[in-house]
Amino acid sequence: MKRVFGPILLIFLIAACGGPKKEEAPAPPAAGSPTPEAAPPATAEAPKGDPVVGKNAFIVYCSACHGPDAKGRPNLGKNLTTSQFFGSKTDAELITFVKTGRLITDPLNTTGVPMPPKGGNPALTDQDIANILAYVRTLRK
Numbered sequence: 001m002k003r004v005f006g007p008i009l010l011i012f013l014i015a016a017c018g019g020p021k022k023e024e025a026p027a028p029p030a031a032g033s034p035t036p037e038a039a040p041p042a043t044a045e046a047p048k049g050d051p052v053v054g055k056n057a058f059i060v061y062c063s064a065c066h067g068p069d070a071k072g073r074p075n076l077g078k079n080l081t082t083s084q085f086f087g088s089k090t091d092a093e094l095i096t097f098v099k100t101g102r103l104i105t106d107p108l109n110t111t112g113v114p115m116p117p118k119g120g121n122p123a124l125t126d127q128d129i130a131n132i133l134a135y136v137r138t139l140r141k
Contacts, residue, residue, distance in 0.1 A: 062077070078110075080139070
């Protein structure tokens with residue numbers, strides 16, 4: 001006589017736990033709340049940066065490549081104090097650029113060195129980047 005205790009116990013446990021979980025359909029939006037299609041587009045405005053806070057963040061996160069004075073380091077980061085690219089972009093555009101980075105295969109990469117997204121620090125927020133940009137703008141010539 002075979003023991004059937006194992007399969008019976010398994011059936012009992014599945015029944016006691018409610019069985020396999022089914023994926024739940026998302027709840028319909030509450031009356032008056034926007035649907036994803038109706039959500040307003042993201043604004044193109046950047047947060048206002050604080051250059052005092054940005055100076056410290058620049059030293060910690062950016063100076064390894066761009067130098068402590070933002071004048072760049074040979075064969076690494078560009079001189080941000082005279083960069084036409086930096087000077088021609090809005091803060092919103094630069095935040096997007098910093099978040100994206102630049103590959104060495106990008107035709108606009110003139111250093112041959114990649115700029116990793118967020119300078120290699122995934123913890124940087126848009127506000128952190130805005131603070132850094134505000135500081136660098138105080139150094140522009």
